[in-house]
Amino acid sequence: MDKQKYLELYSQMVLIRRLEERGAELYQAGKIGGFMHLYIGQEAVSTGLIAARQPQDRVITAYRDHGVAISCGIPANQVMAELMGKTTGISKGRGGSMHMADVSRNFWGGHAIVGAQLPVAAGLALGDKYASRDGVTICMFGEGATNIGYFHEALNLSKVWTLPVLWVCENNIYGMGTAVGRASAVSEIQQKAEGYGMEHERVDGMDVIAVYEAAQKAIAKVRAGSGPRMLEILTYRFRGHSMGDPERYRKQEEVKKWEEHDPISVFHAYLVENKKATIKELEDIEARAMDEVQKAVEFAEASPEPSLDTLFDNVYVEEV
Amino acid sequence: MARITMREAISQAMWEEMERDPNIFILGEEVGVWGGSYAVTKGFYDHFGAERVRDTPISEAAIIGAAIGSALTGLRPIAELMTINFAFSAMEHIVNEAAKLHYMFGGQFVLPLVIRAVGGGGRQLGATHSQTPDAVFAHFPGLKVVSPGTPADAKGLLKAAIRSNDPVLFIENATLYQLRGEVPEGDYVIPLGQSTVQRTGKDVTIVTYSKGLEISMKAAEELAKDGIEAEIVDLRSLRPLDIGPVIESFKKTNRAVIVEEGWKSYGIGAEVASRIYEQAFDYVDAPVVRVAQKEVPLPYNRALEQSALPQPADVVAAVREVL
Numbered sequence: 001m002d003k004q005k006y007l008e009l010y011s012q013m014v015l016i017r018r019l020e021e022r023g024a025e026l027y028q029a030g031k032i033g034g035f036m037h038l039y040i041g042q043e044a045v046s047t048g049l050i051a052a053r054q055p056q057d058r059v060i061t062a063y064r065d066h067g068v069a070i071s072c073g074i075p076a077n078q079v080m081a082e083l084m085g086k087t088t089g090i091s092k093g094r095g096g097s098m099h100m101a102d103v104s105r106n107f108w109g110g111h112a113i114v115g116a117q118l119p120v121a122a123g124l125a126l127g128d129k130y131a132s133r134d135g136v137t138i139c140m141f142g143e144g145a146t147n148i149g150y151f152h153e154a155l156n157l158s159k160v161w162t163l164p165v166l167w168v169c170e171n172n173i174y175g176m177g178t179a180v181g182r183a184s185a186v187s188e189i190q191q192k193a194e195g196y197g198m199e200h201e202r203v204d205g206m207d208v209i210a211v212y213e214a215a216q217k218a219i220a221k222v223r224a225g226s227g228p229r230m231l232e233i234l235t236y237r238f239r240g241h242s243m244g245d246p247e248r249y250r251k252q253e254e255v256k257k258w259e260e261h262d263p264i265s266v267f268h269a270y271l272v273e274n275k276k277a278t279i280k281e282l283e284d285i286e287a288r289a290m291d292e293v294q295k296a297v298e299f300a301e302a303s304p305e306p307s308l309d310t311l312f313d314n315v316y317v318e319e320v
Numbered sequence: 321m322a323r324i325t326m327r328e329a330i331s332q333a334m335w336e337e338m339e340r341d342p343n344i345f346i347l348g349e350e351v352g353v354w355g356g357s358y359a360v361t362k363g364f365y366d367h368f369g370a371e372r373v374r375d376t377p378i379s380e381a382a383i384i385g386a387a388i389g390s391a392l393t394g395l396r397p398i399a400e401l402m403t404i405n406f407a408f409s410a411m412e413h414i415v416n417e418a419a420k421l422h423y424m425f426g427g428q429f430v431l432p433l434v435i436r437a438v439g440g441g442g443r444q445l446g447a448t449h450s451q452t453p454d455a456v457f458a459h460f461p462g463l464k465v466v467s468p469g470t471p472a473d474a475k476g477l478l479k480a481a482i483r484s485n486d487p488v489l490f491i492e493n494a495t496l497y498q499l500r501g502e503v504p505e506g507d508y509v510i511p512l513g514q515s516t517v518q519r520t521g522k523d524v525t526i527v528t529y530s531k532g533l534e535i536s537m538k539a540a541e542e543l544a545k546d547g548i549e550a551e552i553v554d555l556r557s558l559r560p561l562d563i564g565p566v567i568e569s570f571k572k573t574n575r576a577v578i579v580e581e582g583w584k585s586y587g588i589g590a591e592v593a594s595r596i597y598e599q600a601f602d603y604v605d606a607p608v609v610r611v612a613q614k615e616v617p618l619p620y621n622r623a624l625e626q627s628a629l630p631q632p633a634d635v636v637a638a639v640r641e642v643l
Binding site (some may be wrong): 091092093095099109113119121125127131149153154156161314316 | 374464560
């Protein structure tokens with residue numbers, strides 16, 4: 001990996017972190033509505049994973065999607081504007097926090113019902129296979145989604161049809177407030193891939209390079225036609241499940257322990273120790289991220305609200 | 321024009337469309353090697369091959385989810401649910417995905433998707449396999465819901481559904497598969513969202529669709545013997561609902577009976593009656609009467625089952641009530 005790539009990954013992780021922190025403030029200030037699920041702590045997952053894709057590779061995820069949106073290349077402006085429900089938002093203010101997508105960047109959402117995106121991902125991959133394109137569909141989901149039927153139907157179908165899907169479980173240990181051991185028959189989610197005859201690997205999700213390298217290998221294998229496979233990426237969210245989470249289900253010591261493995265700090269130390277970047281360079285990146293987020297907030301605040309007479313736009317493609 | 325069955329008309333529509341556009345493919349349980357559990361796709365697998373006529377596992381969520389995903393990539397899937405009763409296992413993908421994706425992502429996602437599902441009672445299949453839950457699906461904006469009552473309409477509407485860039489649920493009634501009628505050959509397309517008058521008359525308006533059309537036609541013949549001429553308006557599409565021809569007919573007859581196979585409560589008849597009262601209140605000469613399925617899970621016993629389903633005699637009685 002060249003120096004530029006390292007810096008890009010760092011830059012993206014910091015941008016996601018700052019965007020999420022600012023989002024939390026704006027939510028508290030009442031400028032963002034609805035449900036909002038922050039990606040803080042999990043930045044290395046979307047960053048490392050999506051950095052390993054080719055432009056023809058599709059990405060689809062669940063509702064914790066701001067970080068994924070940034071990793072797919074959606075400008076912070078459009079993410080922030082969507083959070084504020086503005087017309088300049090990536091979903092024109094119709095989707096909100098949980099429903100961001102950008103077809104032009106091969107990002108297929110932002111699906112807010114747990115596990116629902118998995119069968120859709122199988123279909124995206126089927127589309128590429130049917131048309132003999134070499135794209136891989138990267139489908140992200142939480143460990144909580146592996147307990148719902150859609151997961152099992154989709155994994156089974158993808159194997160039966162040898163679909164080019166990389167199933168990526170972001171295991172952040174909690175499905176809302178229920179720890180994986182209390183909800184899943186096996187806490188090691190990758191074991192579930194065994195039942196579908198799929199190869200799998202468990203990866204440290206606090207280490208962006210580990211995620212990147214594992215993703216690169218896995219995507220190449222799927223692209224080569226070997227069928228679907230699974231990555232289980234171990235990670236942790238430092239904030240609550242959503243903005244209204246009293247966090248009675250875990251102790252602050254546990255959170256603090258994980259924060260010692262903050263993916264941004266870990267990567268910072270790695271870059272400096274291995275002389276991939278200077279502290280000054282990283283500080284500059286951090287300042288630019290702050291600036292980008294500030295500009296995004298200003299852009300979103302200055303953007304117009306959707307006109308009420310556009311309420312019925314896009315219910316259907318065709319006039320009815 | 322050939323005189324063919326509803327089953328043949330549906331099959332013909334898909335066959336011709338698949339010959340026309342290689343992006344159209346079929347997926348579902350037993351659609352391929354078996355030839356369709358109702359034989360609608362008989363011969364397709366041998367002609368179009370396994371890639372375009374795809375047998376699936378018994379996984380309704382995966383069938384509809386995969387159909388949605390493939391539609392997003394530009395394909396035009398026809399997903400067959402073996403019966404509409406199994407649609408409940410795919411409800412998430414029909415309701416929360418198919419009906420919403422275009423809107424929710426600001427118009428970016430386009431889903432040229434058809435879901436074919438057969439429903440209806442009267443075949444002694446018991447409560448779980450005999451439902452007519454059309455109104456449930458017609459409730460959701462973003463979805464189009466179509467249900468033909470004649471072979472010609474089946475062909476024309478299915479072709480329109482396949483060519484539509486919106487998700488369409490195409491509901492067939494199993495007891496109509498053997499119904500015969502004249503069907504135009506070749507490129508015959510009926511736009512979605514257009515009601516039509518299937519029988520003209522001056523005394524009463526019967527509003528119906530799908531199986532209800534057959535029942536209403538029989539009732540109209542009975543009534544004609546007594547000199548009562550019923551006008552029958554066939555909705556054909558439940559969403560979007562074209563109420564215009566209903567209102568036009570009602571303004572002429574001032575009396576209406578609505579016939580549906582589904583349950584009466586919160587049903588198609590409730591919707592149509594409301595629209596009549598809203599849009600033609602000054603023309604009402606008698607309360608609108610609804611003929612529908614009795615409010616029970618359909619029983620297996622033949623006599624019990626038939627007593628719960630709307631019959632031509634019920635329609636005749638309802639018409640006499642409004643006259």
